[in-house]
Amino acid sequence: MATKKPDVPNIAELMEKVKSGKIFGEIAKEITESQIWTSTFRHGYADTPRNRVLQIASNVWLHLHPVKIHRHALRIKFTWCMGGITFLLFLSTVVTGVILMFYYRPVGEYAYFDMKYLQYDVPFGMLMRNMHRWAAHAMVITVWLHMFRVFLTGSYKPPREFNWVIGVFLVTFTLLLSFTGYLLPWDQLAMWAVTVGTNMARATPFLGHEGPFAEFVGVTPRYDARSVLLGGSLVGPPALLRFYVLHCIFIPLVAGALMIVHFWRIRKDGGISGPL
């Protein structure tokens, strides 16, 4: 009975394949036809109209876009790219912010020294902090410019009124994100900037202890609009913790949810605005 020989590759044949370069095509074929590859990538990369559509439609990140857009929407002159840049800067602050959270404790005794540790001992700590802060400041500017552009092109007009309202919420949340983060370094700049900012709350009509008509409500320095914000009657450790939680959890979640609505509504309201 003939025994089946094991399938030993012929060295000469193999060398021939390597020399002619055929082997690379064969390896590529093996890989791209494997179950792992075909289950991951649903379409080829050849530049065909079908692939161009699938590239957008079958990608969870890119399918935010429609597969086709009006030519005018490509013009930088029209959009200034500001909405996209704002979103990108937001993502940058999320990434750098999570890294900073590994090293920072929002506790009165530790916060400032964690900042020092982060800046002088943590590898790339200073860079992470810089990127976080500058991205946040840049985001404030780009979101204003985005709003300015949307106004100038009249893109808030029907049917996009509601998305403009969402956008105003997002501008507000951008400022609040930046403001709550301003306290976290727990240095003089932070404490007094937030003191100045939150002092306004005590002048809230009816609800702030120095505001008009407060005497009819009976609020006190320890129990008014400002103390709810600060967890006390001055910017102290409870305020630091409150601002930290607002900064890292509450506002990003709300702003993130609103961003989803904002982006979704762009498409539902007929895509990026343009001359009709």
Place this chain on the structure above:
Amino acid sequence: MAAPAPAKKKVEGVADKVHVWPYLVRIEFLCAILTILALAVWSIMIDAPLEEAANPTKTPNPSKAPWYFLGLQDILVYFDPWFAGVVAPVLIIVGLMLIPYLDVNPKGNGYYTYTERKFAIWVYCFGFLVLWIALIIMGVFLRGPGWNLFMPWQYWDPHKVVALVNVDLPYAFGVREYTTAAWTGFAIVAAYFGLGTGAYFFMERKAIKSVGFLRMFIKIQLLLIMVGIVIKIVLRLGFNIKYIMVTPWINI
């Protein structure tokens, strides 16, 4: 007569719609690379500030809010905190949200135009560039100790002496008695809003039916408040007028 929109230049044989991949995605990709690059270079070159540890017993002079709120901090010079710090921000946010519902001009939807909506563009540019951005620049660079104005070349002298010569408007008119002054101030403020609203409705009387009373009423109130802020700035800086109306509860 509704003039037909000028026909857009159509290039023969060029499709109006293009594929997002690659035409949009490549722009976004380039834009993202440039943004990240700029951010990285900026972050390598310039360190974020870190001052000495927070000390509640040591108030810096001047104490400034974060730069993006300095426009609001600056109108604290002209208004009491309940307005500058609470009501004004709320009005800005609500007013911005109301823009699409107040501006019923159907023209200029989705393209740049100045001629078709001159008034809207003027109002927004004035509010954004002057009342918001210019006041921020002033607050960041020109406001020194005691929130006094300093030119860029001047030393920030914490002992700068500024004469307090401000008076209230009724006082400037010669009204010295408290209750009379309060009523005079109230009359001036009420007349400003009343006459402003009346004049607007008279001028735009033909539009009331199509635009709607409520819409026009809210629009003119917001505009009058915005112009009122400018008037108060001018009165304070030019004529040393502090308040227009002084009452036991609120001052305007």
